[in-house]
Amino acid sequence: MHRVAAQLGVTKMALYRYVPGKAELVALMVEAAIGPYPPVKVRHGGWREQLEEWAGQLFDVFRRHPWALDATVGPRIMGPAELSWLERAVSALDGTGLSGAERMDAAALLVGHVRGITQQARATGPAGNPEAQLGALLGDLMQAHGERFPALTAALTSAARSHGQDQAWEFGLQRILDGLAALIDRRVR
Template identity: 85%
Template sequence: MRHGGWRERLEEWARRLLTVFRRHSWVLDATVGPRIMGPGELSWLERAVSDLDGTGLSGAERMDAAVLLVDHVRGITQQARAAGPAGNPEAQLGAVLGDLMRTHGDRFPALAAALASAEQSGGQDQAWDFGLQRILDGLAALIDQRAG
């Protein structure tokens, strides 16, 4: 028996998927596009879809929610893989944009402010957790709307 509500279960599911993608980066390439899916991949999808049972979401919406979460995990993992051994794409983006922003920052005030804010947090990559929580917040809002 699984514990916690749908949100806790999906968050744990997404974190476990992130671990799998990080440990086995070849899975990122093997699980895109038209292909034959095996029972292992289907079991991951089944888990996420079933975690939303009883929420009032339709089957199609539960499937879309699972795909949205997979895409978020995949995108974050692909960016980290592209960043190389350092694995912090946010910090690397700040470094790459640094010279450009010093020269042209006055033309891009919102971007300059965002980069300064990221720098204050030590360039810590927060996109993973921020995105995960916003996806779950959106699902919560839809589920609450259906219940109300």
């Protein structure tokens, strides 16, 4: 609160006239940064296409505002803009036969994937490719200790031959959506 007040050129106590505390200030910052969910691009697509678009949009938001990764963890105050993102994900699953709790869990699962990939990208910097960097580090380790880890060595060799690096985003997203599709198919039967 003190830092924000200083940047705004007011006292910390003056800031409390506008927000009652840090939690409310962070919620306002998140609201301003992420904004409401953008207008839907995929109108004719099914739930899968809608969730692909949603996850990609969220990934872009977290890349533009990496501080929001830390600010949006756990139970906290959420404003209408942030809620509009959750609304969009949950409503994409309307009519699928999933319960409300399952639709919420699906959204949480997708957020977890987006967060995990974004955090990995943040750790390597703007020009970094976390999978390529990990592959290089593991490759060096496997040259020295590969005989102790034959399955890992074989997987890394295969990935290098097939240029299988930098696929975690798409691979994970598609496997999550495949799992939801299997559950939805069971509900429809």
